[in-house]
Amino acid sequence: MDFSKKYDISVYLTEEQLNKRIAEIGAQITEKYRGQSVYLICILKGSIFFTTELAKRIDLPMTMDFMSVSSYGSGTESSGDVKIKKDLEHSIEGENVIIIEDIIDSGNTLSRLSKLLAKRNPKSLTICTLLDKPERRVVDDVNVDYVGFVIPDKFVVGYGLDYDQRFRNLPYIGFVEGEIK
Ligand SMILES: O=P(O)(O)OC[C@H]1O[C@H](OP(=O)(O)OP(=O)(O)O)[C@H](O)[C@@H]1O
Ligand SMILES: Nc1nc2[nH]cnc2c(=O)[nH]1
Ligand SMILES: [Mg+2]
DSSP: OOTTOEEEEEEEEOHHHHHHHHHHHHHHHHHHTTTSOEEEEEEETTTHHHHHHHHHTOOSOEEEEEEEEEEOOTTTOTTOOEEEEEOOSSOOTTOEEEEEEEEESSSHHHHHHHHHHHTTOOSEEEEEEEEEOGGGOOOSOOOOSEEEEEOOSSOEEBTTBOBTTBOTTOSSEEEEEEEEO
8 A cells, every 4th residue: 555645536426425325225125124124244344334324224123244255266266155254243044134235346246145145044135235337247146136326337436445445434436537646
């Protein structure tokens, strides 16, 4: 990380736009699971901001848990596994699991992760992402249930998303337009 470098970042989605959309998704989830509980899984690190904001907008009994994964190189691993760097603390058997992601790009992470979690016998398994870049998809087995915003094929940062571990703390989503010389 080189913190001396300065970058030109243009705002694409403001904090107000993000929070308004997240509140809508929270209300949808609350309605869908009324009378039941949900088990939110935050995929570290990118989805921390989205998960916490969304969790506050879901009016249901809830467990929040965290997972950290890294995908094996695509193509060569026929097992379709992900390497688990940090696993869940509790069993998800019989739970209404909602996987929370900041972005779906190639789809590899979620394709592998959802297969792995499905083997643990949840009652239901749902995918919720703040951003979706469908133009980049290389898999066809990721069915996303809740999408905040469909975005073009451009690299975004902020609201949890990083560029070389920087910019996660921006309260908005922006495009990196380049380095300021
Ligand atoms: O659809 P895919 O092509 O698999 O890409 C999406 C994944 O990549 C990013 O995470 P990353 O592995 O960079 O880690 P981070 O969340 O810690 O930034 C992002 O947060 C998603 O988890
Ligand atoms: N920060 C960031 N991470 C990603 N991972 C996959 N796509 C993206 C993106 O556009 N921005
Ligand atoms: Mg991530």
